[in-house]
Amino acid sequence: xxxxxxxxxxxxxxxxxxxxxxxxxxxxxxxxxxxxxxxxxxxxxxxxxxxxxxxxxxxxxxxxxxxxxxxxxxxxxxxxxxxxxxxxxxxxxxxxxxxxxxxxxxxxxxxx
Amino acid sequence: xxxxxxxxxxxxxxxxxxxxxxxxxxxxxxxxxxxxxxxxxxxxxxxxxxxxxxxxxxxxxxxxxxxxxxxxxxxxxxxxxxxxxxxxxxxxxxxxxxxxxxxxxxxxxxxxx
Numbered sequence: 001x002x003x004x005x006x007x008x009x010x011x012x013x014x015x016x017x018x019x020x021x022x023x024x025x026x027x028x029x030x031x032x033x034x035x036x037x038x039x040x041x042x043x044x045x046x047x048x049x050x051x052x053x054x055x056x057x058x059x060x061x062x063x064x065x066x067x068x069x070x071x072x073x074x075x076x077x078x079x080x081x082x083x084x085x086x087x088x089x090x091x092x093x094x095x096x097x098x099x100x101x102x103x104x105x106x107x108x109x110x111x112x
Numbered sequence: 113x114x115x116x117x118x119x120x121x122x123x124x125x126x127x128x129x130x131x132x133x134x135x136x137x138x139x140x141x142x143x144x145x146x147x148x149x150x151x152x153x154x155x156x157x158x159x160x161x162x163x164x165x166x167x168x169x170x171x172x173x174x175x176x177x178x179x180x181x182x183x184x185x186x187x188x189x190x191x192x193x194x195x196x197x198x199x200x201x202x203x204x205x206x207x208x209x210x211x212x213x214x215x216x217x218x219x220x221x222x223x224x225x
Binding site: 102 | 143144146154155158199203210211216217218
C-alpha cells in the first residue's frame, strides 16, 4: 500500500497563478483533510471531507477550494495564488473522525 | 488562547536522559488524544495514542489528566534518533456534529551525543 500520496512535491508560482494539488489514498478512508504548516504556527486545517462528494471548511479556507469526486482523491485548488499562501501543504486521511490521521509527504509551495 | 498549547522548546538533552513534555487543552469536551512525531521537513506520524489509564510503548509513556486537562509524554533513555518535533493532538466533537482535530504547534527535542 502506498498510503497517502501527494503531487507535486514542490512548486513555485507567480502571484495570481492557479494550481491544483492532488492527494490520493489507498486505505479506503472516509475522511480526508488538507492542512498548511507554517513556522511556529503548527498545522492549520484548510478544508476537509467526511466522504465522497462532501467537503467542508476548516480553520483557514479563504483562497482555497476543494473537491472529492472519488473516495480516494481529494483535490486542493488555489484560484489566484498570493505570497501569503507560501507554505507546506499536507494531506491526511483517517478511517473515522476520531481516529489516527495518516499524512502524505507534503507539497512545498512558494508564491513569488 | 490556543485550544492546545505546548512548550515549543527546544529541549536539548544528552543521550540516555529522560525528558518529559506536557500539553494542555482548553476544551473539557475533548475526547481522544495523541502524540505525533514530525521529523524535519517530513510529515507527522503517529507516535502513540493516549489513554485515560496511561499507556507505555517501549521507552515512551503517555499520560492523560482529564481533571487538569493536560497530557504528557515521557521519553526514557533518549536516543539520537529521538530528535524531532513532538505534536500534541486532541480530538473533540464539533458543535454541529463530527469531530475536530486540533494540533499543537509542537515541542522540539534535540538529543546530543
